[in-house]
Amino acid sequence: GQQVKQSSPSLTVQEGGISILNCDYENDMFDYFAWYKKYPDNSPTLLISVRSNVDKREDGRLTVFLNKSGKHFSLHITASQPEDTAVYLCAAEIYGNEKITFGAGTKLTIKP
Amino acid sequence: NSKVIQTPRYLVKGQGQKAKMRCIPEKGHPVVFWYQQNKNNEFKFLINFQNQEVLQQIDMTEKRFSAECPSNSPCSLEIQSSEAGDSALYLCASSPGLGNYEQYFGPGTRLTVL
Numbered sequence: 106g107q108q109v110k111q112s113s114p115s116l117t118v119q120e121g122g123i124s125i126l127n128c129d130y131e132n133d134m135f136d137y138f139a140w141y142k143k144y145p146d147n148s149p150t151l152l153i154s155v156r157s158n159v160d161k162r163e164d165g166r167l168t169v170f171l172n173k174s175g176k177h178f179s180l181h182i183t184a185s186q187p188e189d190t191a192v193y194l195c196a197a198e199i200y201g202n203e204k205i206t207f208g209a210g211t212k213l214t215i216k217p
Numbered sequence: 218n219s220k221v222i223q224t225p226r227y228l229v230k231g232q233g234q235k236a237k238m239r240c241i242p243e244k245g246h247p248v249v250f251w252y253q254q255n256k257n258n259e260f261k262f263l264i265n266f267q268n269q270e271v272l273q274q275i276d277m278t279e280k281r282f283s284a285e286c287p288s289n290s291p292c293s294l295e296i297q298s299s300e301a302g303d304s305a306l307y308l309c310a311s312s313p314g315l316g317n318y319e320q321y322f323g324p325g326t327r328l329t330v331l
Contacts, residue, residue: 148308148322204273207260
């Protein structure tokens with residue numbers, strides 16, 4: 106089964122709003138969590154990541170929240186802009202495993 | 218910006234043909250990964266290397282795929298006998314080292330098997 110799941114294949118947010126992307130995982134051994142952004146025909150770009158020893162990390166308009174007990178992490182994008190429109194992939198890894206597991210992606214569309 | 222180079226960008230093969238794609242990792246990155254992204258946007262890990270040594274690979278890779286990362290040459294992933302189900306985007310990523318989770322992706326090779 107899928108170890109990392111993004112249950113929403115698509116999400117539409119009004120410009121200026123907060124985009125919230127969610128990711129659930131099954132393996133409680135995961136200790137690294139990341140979000141990637143992918144434009145059509147481009148490779149994924151690492152946006153932000155967090156280790157399991159913190160439950161929140163901010164970087165500009167991006168914030169990752171980690172809920173280890175709920176096996177859930179999310180990406181919040183504040184002041185969403187049309188250029189945020191892309192597919193967002195969540196990913197998780199076990200230290201020493203060297204093999205990231207990706208979710209299927211959520212297509213985020215920001216409407217002007 | 219990632220400096221992982223993948224060639225070719227597009228590859229079209231008939232069933233049973235060999236399909237070979239190449240990857241030059243970022244300079245100084247000893248760890249290389251290959252992933253297959255299917256039509257459902259799911260990433261499947263295929264194989265990874267540290268320098269020239271295979272660290273991990275899935276069963277599919279062991280049987281029909283061959284991969285190598287020779288010193289001073291691009292890494293390569295080759296499908297010995299292509300099948301229709303191999304049509305996908307093949308992404309190469311490199312990392313600064315083991316235990317460093319950051320991965321930087323190339324643009325991918327889109328393989329179509331007719």
